[in-house]
Amino acid sequence: MAATVSETLLDWYDRHARDLPWRALPGTPAPEPYRVWLSEVMLQQTTVAAVKPYFAAFTKRWPTVEALAAAPEEDVMAAWAGLGYYSRARNLVKCARAVADMGAFPSSEKELRHLPGLGDYTAAAVAAIAFDRRAVVVDANVERVVARLFAIDEPLPGARKAIRAEADMITPDERAGDFAQAMMDLGSSICTARDPKCLLCPLADECEGRMAGDPARLPVKAPKKAKPLRKGRAWWIERDDAVWLVRREGTGMLGGMRALPDDGWSARGEGEGGPDGEALGLVRHGFTHFDLELSVERHDAPMGEGEWWPLDKLDEAGLPTLFAKAARLALA
């Protein structure tokens, strides 16, 4: 009898699994749920290479979910600075505190799904990887592998329902966590978005997309809208070897993060004016749905509520990358 997709893939995973800091190698006990959850949240829309140093820093500073739950939110936000999608950090604290109150992470996908910051993907991933529960784990890798394996021509996001149904069909009752990670390893190393390495693929013989002749065209996606260019201004206010920093509003762009005072470019398309200062230069920064050209200007008087932050400790301020760039420009 021919091997099933999951058998073939798990056999491949046993031989080729990537060794990652948050992962147990095949055949060894599952990692602590805390580490699985933390890594999965960090990995949302974020590359493995970007996550590694943050995962190391977080687990060293906060070794348990209880430790993280006891941390001031401000410290967690600053530690997250540079990783992006800052609502993840806000929800990380909320979730840690909820779990600490519960006593432990719940083990079912349904209960996990109710925790802040855990959507369909992350709830399924934690249930499968940390608790060895059968769960259908669907991320962008799985979508791509399944769309090709079954030659699903319907464009995303409409195809999600069909993709999930096929993923459910091939998810095994045992080792669902390894199966999920195998699908993601396959998607990131072999069944890549562009130029898939079909000659190395363990599933090549049964891949309908490959048989159809052009697997790279799958999954079909709707064209993206062009990103507009917004312009804004930010002020570098320096006094006695310190700079004036503010904290941004709790939600929205870079919400809850320390920042330079600015003209409100994020809330509107254009800034709201403000005092003229000595021009220090322009910072270009790309966000998900627009590009920003930020004019950094020197000013002398504090603006709004904020704090004087010592320049020799600026690295610890937790500035998101946009403002870290602006600071670099001002100090150059």
Added chain:
DNA sequence: GACTCGTGGTT
């Protein structure tokens, strides 16, 4: 379903 929400690496 359509938008918002970061960043850095790859092609």
Added chain:
DNA sequence: TAACCAAGAGT
């Protein structure tokens, strides 16, 4: 180099 892309969630 501009475009594309990455272990998505919340509204």
